[in-house]
Amino acid sequence: MSNENGRPWYKDPRIIISAIVVIIAAIIGATWAILLNPPPSDFSISVSPMQGSVQQGGVIQTTITVKSVHGYEHPVSLSPSGHPSNAVIAFIPPFGDATPAYASTMTINVGLQVPPGDYTIIINGTGADGKENSCKYILTIKSTTVTHKPTPLPTPSPTLPVEAYMVFSDIGIAGGDVWVWSGTDWGLERPLLFDGSYVTTDAPEGTTCFAVTSGSGQDNYVGWGVFLGIFKNHKLIIPHTVDLSHYENLEFWVKTPINLKVEIQQDNAEGKKSSPCRISNYGWNSSSLSVWQKITIPKSAFRNVDLTKIFCPFMITGKGSKITFYVDEVMWVP
Numbered sequence: 573m574s575n576e577n578g579r580p581w582y583k584d585p586r587i588i589i590s591a592i593v594v595i596i597a598a599i600i601g602a603t604w605a606i607l608l609n610p611p612p613s614d615f616s617i618s619v620s621p622m623q624g625s626v627q628q629g630g631v632i633q634t635t636i637t638v639k640s641v642h643g644y645e646h647p648v649s650l651s652p653s654g655h656p657s658n659a660v661i662a663f664i665p666p667f668g669d670a671t672p673a674y675a676s677t678m679t680i681n682v683g684l685q686v687p688p689g690d691y692t693i694i695i696n697g698t699g700a701d702g703k704e705n706s707c708k709y710i711l712t713i714k715s716t717t718v719t720h721k722p723t724p725l726p727t728p729s730p731t732l733p734v735e736a737y738m739v740f741s742d743i744g745i746a747g748g749d750v751w752v753w754s755g756t757d758w759g760l761e762r763p764l765l766f767d768g769s770y771v772t773t774d775a776p777e778g779t780t781c782f783a784v785t786s787g788s789g790q791d792n793y794v795g796w797g798v799f800l801g802i803f804k805n806h807k808l809i810i811p812h813t814v815d816l817s818h819y820e821n822l823e824f825w826v827k828t829p830i831n832l833k834v835e836i837q838q839d840n841a842e843g844k845k846s847s848p849c850r851i852s853n854y855g856w857n858s859s860s861l862s863v864w865q866k867i868t869i870p871k872s873a874f875r876n877v878d879l880t881k882i883f884c885p886f887m888i889t890g891k892g893s894k895i896t897f898y899v900d901e902v903m904w905v906p
């Protein structure tokens with residue numbers, strides 16, 4: 573093929589210039605497409621070391637790293653799946669800001685009854701915007717070596733103690749945030765004292781407790797609770813829940829001149845609240861107001877909630893004018 577000048581078409585300068593213009597336009601267009609549609613932000617999750625072996629009844633740790641990719645700015649929470657039952661996995665911390673990155677220590681407590689073998693544990697990361705990524709950890713469980721004894725006797729399998737679930741102590745609170753309420757919501761005076769690390773010489777546990785004083789006004793009140801999940805500036809981003817059905821009692825210490833109301837709540841911020849429990853029914857003696865007293869409330873007292881999915885494992889409220897009450901070492905015990 574040739575044009576009217578007798579030159580082949582590919583030597584025609586007009587066609588060559590047109591082709592160059594088209595190519596440059598395509599390159600500029602692609603560049604703009606990248607600038608206008610940047611790759612979506614995400615996060616990566618990795619584990620190091622990626623595998624380990626431990627004996628039955630042993631403990632092993634590894635490190636999870638969560639990293640922002642393309643400017644991902646949401647907190648990411650961690651959870652395990654695929655692990656054998658009777659292996660307990662904990663992450664410290666259980667969540668964090670992916671920007672720019674955070675590391676969490678994963679501790680695996682292997683029960684004595686877990687069958688030996690290789691297990692693939694999936695570590696799931698869930699971002700506050702719902703984005704999910706995961707990585708794998710290979711856990712090899714070896715059988716516990718039993719030294720041969722001349723007269724072997726059958727011994728029952730030891731039952732592992734189920735640990736208490738600590739809601740509030742000197743160490744802090746269970747993974748979540750403290751929320752506060754008071755008569756301020758109704759135009760009454762603000763709480764005069766609100767201190768979750770109140771130092772006192774007579775704390776039943778450690779050196780601090782939770783101290784609050786209500787504002788003035790007979791109808792005033794003050795209360796606080798521990799709520800589970802991911803929070804940013806006290807705003808709930810993702811609720812978490814805990815299964816309290818394996819525990820028997822809620823235990824805590826109080827020093828208070830007034831009867832206090834204790835509740836729990838399921839699901840999330842809109843979830844159902846339990847029936848209220850008054851501490852006077854569970855060990856509080858109103859004639860010894862200036863001493864610490866231990867309160868034990870059985871789980872059966874918290875009616876109207878599903879104990880397998882509790883969002884708030886403890887909230888406490890006191891009513892009255894300028895009332896100070898103290899709380900320490902709140903835990904659910906087996």
Ligand SMILES: [Ca+2]
Binds near residue numbers: 742775777778
């Ligand atoms: Ca304490």
